[in-house]
Amino acid sequence: MKYKSIILIIFLISLFSLSQVHAKTNDLTLLGKIIYLDPGHGGIDSGATSGKYLEKNLNLEITKKLATALGKKGAIVYLTRDGDYDLSDNNYSRKRSDLSNRARLINESNCDLYLSIHLNSSTDTSWRGIQVFYNNINSQNKEIATIMTNTIKQITSNIKNLKEDNNYYMYKQITVPGILIELGFISNKDDLYLLKQNQYQEKLAQIITKGIENYFQK
Numbered sequence: 754m755k756y757k758s759i760i761l762i763i764f765l766i767s768l769f770s771l772s773q774v775h776a777k778t779n780d781l782t783l784l785g786k787i788i789y790l791d792p793g794h795g796g797i798d799s800g801a802t803s804g805k806y807l808e809k810n811l812n813l814e815i816t817k818k819l820a821t822a823l824g825k826k827g828a829i830v831y832l833t834r835d836g837d838y839d840l841s842d843n844n845y846s847r848k849r850s851d852l853s854n855r856a857r858l859i860n861e862s863n864c865d866l867y868l869s870i871h872l873n874s875s876t877d878t879s880w881r882g883i884q885v886f887y888n889n890i891n892s893q894n895k896e897i898a899t900i901m902t903n904t905i906k907q908i909t910s911n912i913k914n915l916k917e918d919n920n921y922y923m924y925k926q927i928t929v930p931g932i933l934i935e936l937g938f939i940s941n942k943d944d945l946y947l948l949k950q951n952q953y954q955e956k957l958a959q960i961i962t963k964g965i966e967n968y969f970q971k
């Protein structure tokens with residue numbers, strides 16, 4: 754009797770783990786894809802601010818959730834920073850040095866895709882919404898920006914049209930495909946209300962992951 758129940762338990766455990774493995778294999782839509790996430794700012798550079806809320810912290814919180822979501826799909830995820838610091842190694846042109854080092858890390862990684870995560874800000878506090886930016890340095894960038902924008906539009910109308918921007922210092926130096934996403938305006942009270950919430954951050958992580966899946970499955 755005792756042995757029978759042990760065998761039954763072992764059988765049930767293996768059945769359970771088999772179904773787990775099965776579910777996981779089906780979910781690995783980004784298996785082996787190398788994705789570089791770049792949470793903007795850090796350390797001395799807070800980015801945009803609104804009272805006690807700092808862009809650098811919100812960027813990192815959302816990026817970490819995104820890293821987890823992408824990892825669950827089988828992606829190999831790198832972060833330009835995983836704490837509160839910047840990447841500069843030159844105090845005289847700190848910002849340039851920070852951005853150059855981020856670009857160098859991304860270029861040298863041979864990643865399939867990079868995503869720079871930022872928040873927008875405006876003196877006009879009525880401005881709000883997500884916006885995807887791309888540089889036309891390669892043909893894929895616009896395609897990624899288009900697919901990401903369309904994917905995000907499926908769950909929210911709080912998104913602007915994608916925008917080409919060839920002047921931003923960092924992405925002029927990045928040759929691998931990727932985009933920059935401004936996930937909302939920290940200067941707008943409705944956007945900030947959402948952006949600081951765990952649940953909304955999680956929702957953003959899920960929809961961006963979906964956008965990346967859509968790009969690779971095109």
Ligand SMILES: [Zn+2]
Pocket residue numbers: 793794800801808871872
């Ligand atoms: Zn920023």
